[in-house]
Amino acid sequence: MADMNNLSRREFLGLSLKSIMALMALGFPKKLLAMTGLDGYKMEEHLWGYGIDVDKCIGCGRCVDACKVENNVPDEPFFFRTWVERYAERKGEKVEVDSPNGGRDGFPDLKNKKELVKSFFVPKICNHCEHPPCVQVCPVGATYKSPDGVVLVDPGYCIGCRYCIQACPYGARYLHPKKHVADKCTFCYQRITKGLEPACVQACPTKTRIFGNLKDGNSPINKFIKAKKVLVLKPDLGTRPKIFYSGIDKEVR
Amino acid sequence: MSKPISDYEHIKRLLIIIVMVVAGFIAARTMFVPKDFGEYGHYRGGSLEENMSRPLNYAGSGACADCHENKHTLWSKSKHKTVNCQTCHGALLKHTEDPTSIKPRKPAGRDFCLLCHGKNVSKPTHFPQIDPGSHNPDLNCADCHNPHEPKPPAGDG
Amino acid sequence: MEIIEMLYKLLPLVQGFIYPNEIELHWGLLIVLYPYITGLVAGAFILASLARVFNVSEVKPTYRLSLLTALAFLLVATLPLLAHLGHPERAFEIFFTPKLDSAMAMFGFVYAWYLMAVLLLEIWFDYRADFVMWSKTERGLKKWFYKILTLGVNNISAGALELDEKIGRAITVIGIPSAFLLHGYVGFIFGSVKANPWWSTPLMPIIFLMSAMVSGIAAVMLIYMVTQWLRRKIIDMKCLDTIGLYLFNIFVIDFSLEMLDLIHRIYEAEESFDIISLMMRSNLFWTQFVGQILVGTLVPISLLGISFFFSAKPGARKKLYFISSILTLLGIFAMRWNVVVGGQLFSKSFLGFTTYKLNLIGAEAYIAAAIAVLPLFILAALLYLLPPWEEENR
Structure with missing residues (x-):
């Protein structure tokens, strides 16, 4: 299952991409097409990775909002493909964390600044693990890691058993309240395969969120990984996340 | 009951039923498994395209x-x-x-601008922030700052 | 939308910080019921195997009763799973495109194997001679029912019966590891979730298996006493004592393993220990310390112990067995609850809790209640169609 480099796949891919491009030539704005330099998407030439520069995050929540709008995520505060957490560490006390409405409406300033050591924001998102436990447990093959490294859901095949939600160590999945299937971040697969950035990355005003092709040495994500010391969340679980954090704190889980 | 039945007869019939059940399962499986299943891995290959072609x-x-x-x-x-x-x-x-x-x-008024520029102890200190209570509370941000070319208003410099 | 209304009611009840997607507790009462029912099946079957494979002749009177109990519960074991699926109409995918490294997918096959290859076949071979007899003596619909079950073969010669006995025995021998597999697997479904420190322990399959045997044996013990009483027949005390002794022994092993797991957690005190110990002291105090450990384990073990060591009179023993089997069944149910629900109360951020309120889950509670009593009706029907009673048959 790991090695995807076989001929039949390439052939199929060529075909499917042609059909997608034909469709897009009809329905997709030409201006946008020319601008993004779309010249046929090749899955095998991509491996998508994502960086989060915690020191830059201002907690404005524009990423959360853009994600919900782009992907038609249910509005209620129980369903998030990405969200922002605020950490507040006080002297001698346990860390306080909050994420009102996933941070979508921004954060009012901390009322209590007593004994505050530091406070900061941490954006969260599906880690698109190299060894995704959610994919491992899915009984029917309704969630999978795509050849370009994105963990996706097949909503037409998911039986709604929620085992994947239990298996995700990062709380990145939810059950869609209307479709009754698991739902999660797709890196905006509809966008990235057309040469566009994920909605959250595009919406971020401070370049906190970095995205790109790990197979391309000059991609923003590779430059970020080279320039910074990066960490991943819960490395002890062996999931090998592809969301790389810079400036993370010991209290962040 | 004229001819004697072999002691194995009921086992034979049971085996026939078992074979029928297994054959039925295999037949149903070939019927119901989507054609594109397993194209790349243990999932429907078409699902990749479906994810690609979601509306933007x-x-x-x-x-x-x-x-x-x-x-x-x-x-x-x-x-x-x-x-x-x-x-x-x-x-x-x-x-x-x-x-x-x-x-x-x-975006009109001040609330939208304050999502980024409202003073907040959790934000990085170098990021430009104002205290909305003391910073011209009666004015809209755009009265003084052009959001397409933001800079401190003249004389504030 | 019902679920969203419920989530809005739960939102203010969140303690500390949980990831925003974690407010909904996904595996509720129905999934508590599922390992409980499967456990009863495995336990009852293992009790039946004692009589047949290990030649524990004392428990012979409950051999067929155990098999029918196992069947009655096994027939409904998949219902809670089915009822909780977002798309039950797609459930067949588990059989058609099973993912080989998914514990849940493999459970589908273990279940099918156990139901069709083990339990149904064992019962069929054991009852075949009776089917032939009943197809001659009964009338009307019942006659046809038995006729179909004979597969049209009326041969009950000594040679054919000996063959049945041999095959039946072989199936039981295969059945024991299958029953172990069935419930061990249920434990593995939880024990292999590395994201969840409350579930993730290699002891989980073996604890599930032991508690399965405990609950299954207690269930058959209770059903045996109740059916004998309803039919106004004498309870075979030798049989009951033997079952009681097995229950006691396995219960002690089960409890020791659970305590070993607990001590291990406390001693290792890993990253998740703060939140887990807080949960055990607050959210799970009544269901775990009181329900599971005190009332559901220590009391029945003590009652069983008293009846053995003080060699109580038969009348008193019956009462002790009756009470301890009921408490045991409640205790194992509490154990399933604490594993399934407890494992989802705390956030995977280890910083807070969500809640699970039975009065807010709506229809799920009624469905679960219906599924919980259904096996009793199925068992009644089975007892009517396939009477297991020794005195009438042999």
Whole structure:
């Protein structure tokens, strides 16, 4: 299952991409097409990775909002493909964390600044693990890691058993309240395969969120990984996340 | 009951039933498993395309330049150049296809600007922030600052 | 939308910080019921195997009763799973495109194997001679029912019966590891979730298996006493004592393993220990310390112990067995609850709790209640169609 480099796949891919491009030539704005330099998407030439520069995050929540709008995520505060957490560490006390409405409406300033050591924001998102436990447990093959490294859901095949939600160590999945299937971040697969950035990355005003092709040495994500010391969340679980954090704190889980 | 039945007869019949059940299962399986299942891995290959062809709501960054050249030029040199047009004006892919279909959102008042620029102890200290209580509480931000080319108002410098 | 209304009611009840997607507790009462029912099946079957494979002749009177109990519960074991699926109409995918490294997918096959290859076949071979007899003596619909079950073969010669006995025995021998597999697997479904420190322990399959045997044996013990009483027949005390002794022994092993797991957690005190110990002291105090450990384990073990060591009179023993089997069944149910629900109360951020309120889950509670009593009706029907009673048959 790991090695995807076989001929039949390439052939199929060529075909499917042609059909997608034909469709897009009809329905997709030409201006946008020319601008993004779309010249046929090749899955095998991509491996998508994502960086989060915690020191830059201002907690404005524009990423959360853009994600919900782009992907038609249910509005209620129980369903998030990405969200922002605020950490507040006080002297001698346990860390306080909050994420009102996933941070979508921004954060009012901390009322209590007593004994505050530091406070900061941490954006969260599906880690698109190299060894995704959610994919491992899915009984029917309704969630999978795509050849370009994105963990996706097949909503037409998911039986709604929620085992994947239990298996995700990062709380990145939810059950869609209307479709009754698991739902999660797709890196905006509809966008990235057309040469566009994920909605959250595009919406971020401070370049906190970095995205790109790990197979391309000059991609923003590779430059970020080279320039910074990066960490991943819960490395002890062996999931090998592809969301790389810079400036993370010991209290962040 | 004229001819004697072998002691194995009931086992034979049971085996026939078992074979029928297994054959039925295999037949049903070939019928119900989608044709594209297993194309790349243990999933429906078509699902990749379905995920690719979901509808978009946000246009690409820079889709606005052709029609809104002046604003775009101004913005692209300003301190707000890292802020995408649609971060303030809303998802506008439809607008780029047909400008009359939906109108860009124009954030009014102060609340939207304060999402980023409201003073907040959790924000990085170097990020420009104001205390909305003491910073001209009766004025709108845009009265003094052009969001497409933000800078301190003249004489404030 | 019902679920969203419920989530809005739960939102203010969140303690500390949980990831925003974690407010909904996904595996509720129905999934508590599922390992409980499967456990009863495995336990009852293992009790039946004692009589047949290990030649524990004392428990012979409950051999067929155990098999029918196992069947009655096994027939409904998949219902809670089915009822909780977002798309039950797609459930067949588990059989058609099973993912080989998914514990849940493999459970589908283990279940099918156990139901069709083990339990149904064992019962069929054991009852075949009776089917032939009943197809001659009964009338009307019942006659046809038995006729179909004979597969049209009326041969009950000594040679054919000996063959049945041999095959039946072989199936039981295969059945024991299958029953172990069935419930061990249920434990593995939880024990292999590395994201969840409350579930993730290699002891989980073996604890599930032991508690399965405990609950299954207690269930058959209770059903045996109740059916004998309803039919106004004498309870075979030798049989009951033997079952009681097995229950006691396995219960002690089960409890020791659970305590070993607990001590291990406390001693190692890993990253998740703060939140887990807080949960055990607050959210799970009544269901775990009181329900599971005190009332559901220590009391029945003590009652069983008293009846053995003080060699109580038969009348008193019956009462002790009756009470301890009921408490045991409640205790194992509490154990399933604490594993399934407890494992989802705390956030995977280890910083807070969500809640699970039975009065807010709506229809799920009624469905679960219906599924919980259904096996009793199925068992009644089975007892009517396939009477297991020794005195009438042999």
